[in-house]
Amino acid sequence: MKSILKTQLVNKFFHDPNEFHVLKDISIEVDKGELVTLVGKSGCGKSTLLYILSTMDRDYKGDLYLDNELMTHKSIDELAAIRNEKIGFVFQFHYLLQEFSCLKNVMIPALRLGKLSPQEIEAKAYERLKTLGLADQALKNASKLSGGQQQRVAIARALINDPLIIMGDEPTGNLDSKNTAIVFEIFKDLAHNAGQTIIAVTHDEDFAQKSDRIIEMKDGMII
Numbered sequence: 281m282k283s284i285l286k287t288q289l290v291n292k293f294f295h296d297p298n299e300f301h302v303l304k305d306i307s308i309e310v311d312k313g314e315l316v317t318l319v320g321k322s323g324c325g326k327s328t329l330l331y332i333l334s335t336m337d338r339d340y341k342g343d344l345y346l347d348n349e350l351m352t353h354k355s356i357d358e359l360a361a362i363r364n365e366k367i368g369f370v371f372q373f374h375y376l377l378q379e380f381s382c383l384k385n386v387m388i389p390a391l392r393l394g395k396l397s398p399q400e401i402e403a404k405a406y407e408r409l410k411t412l413g414l415a416d417q418a419l420k421n422a423s424k425l426s427g428g429q430q431q432r433v434a435i436a437r438a439l440i441n442d443p444l445i446i447m448g449d450e451p452t453g454n455l456d457s458k459n460t461a462i463v464f465e466i467f468k469d470l471a472h473n474a475g476q477t478i479i480a481v482t483h484d485e486d487f488a489q490k491s492d493r494i495i496e497m498k499d500g501m502i503i
């Protein structure tokens with residue numbers, strides 16, 4: 281299988297207020313088309329690890345590879361460009377721009393990437409919304425949608441640049457069980473039928489059990 285994401289002996293320390301070894305020798309590998317969940321008790325280091333995997337935190341020891349390219353030591357600007365092109369994000373709170381239409385929200389990362397014309401981006405954003413069953417909501421302001429619908433818009437937005445990997449920190453953390461199940465089915469379909477690689481932090485046991493692989497952490501280590 282093609283390796284999309286890999287860490288070798290990642291260690292991280294926080295220094296404030298006290299010296300704290302938060303991640304210890306983290307070596308993981310995620311392949312193309314895998315739906316992986318990252319689980320563990322609150323405070324074990326999941327978000328800290330995801331922040332490193334997403335290239336947003338550069339302050340760690342060890343190596344991080346994305347698409348077989350070493351990310352460690354790259355500059356902030358280089359990483360921002362790589363991130364915009366290769367990683368889609370879905371958070372617990374969707375962070376949609378509430379006063380913008382769903383369509384516009386989905387278009388924004390592609391407009392920022394600047395590889396397609398605005399017309400092409402609009403057509404693509406519409407397609408993504410359609411895939412997620414939201415075609416009829418495209419022109420509504422995000423604020424008019426339910427929480428579950430908004431999270432699907434956030435997934436459409438994460439998909440707009442055809443990312444190598446989607447990363448989610450508690451992507452269903454704010455959803456009821458029905459909408460959690462819908463989001464899970466979307467992720468599973470993307471992974472198994474479109475080869476989309478997905479890594480999601482979750483505390484939802486059912487969601488994790490149904491994923492392809494569970495990476496479990498305890499006290500900053502993989503167990």
Ligand SMILES: Nc1ncnc2c1ncn2[C@@H]1O[C@H](COP(=O)(O)OP(=O)(O)O)[C@@H](O)[C@H]1O
Nearest residue numbers: 294296297302321322323324325326327328329
């Ligand atoms: N910026 C920070 N400075 C110091 N300690 C932090 C910081 N961010 C998180 N921590 C600590 O690191 C540990 C791991 O946090 P986190 O990765 O958010 O855990 P999780 O997402 O698994 O709940 C916790 O003990 C938390 O208090």
Ligand SMILES: [Mg+2]
Nearest residue numbers: 326327328449
């Ligand atoms: Mg967390």
